[in-house]
Amino acid sequence: MSAQQPTTSEAYQAVQSSEEFQTLRKKFRGFVFPVTAFFLVWYFLYVLLSIFAQDFMNRFLFGKITIGLVFGFLQFFTTFAITFIYARWANRELDPLADAIGSRLDGVKEH
DSSP: OOTTSOOHHHHHHHHHTSHHHHHHHHHHHHHHHHHHHHHHHHHHHHHHHHHHOHHHHTOEEETTEEHHHHHHHHHHHHHHHHHHHHHHHIIIIIHHHHHHHHHHHHTOSOO
């Protein structure tokens, strides 16, 4: 290793303290924290309704399909929707920033 090249640890610390990395973290947290909070509220609403509002959750909507069954299905749907939305958002918003940071860390023009 030449005297001009920083050690790996120093390079990572420099990247971590860079404005680009802080922007990347801020964008990530700005998406993930609110979506996680939304999902947890939605999930606990389902659980609490199942415990404390059994009459409501056992109401038939049509045939043998109850409100509780629909809410349970919507839990799965919400999980897949959040995953899909996050993947699209990350490809558009996070990946270009992360690639630029990685390229700079690797010392190459294009990552």
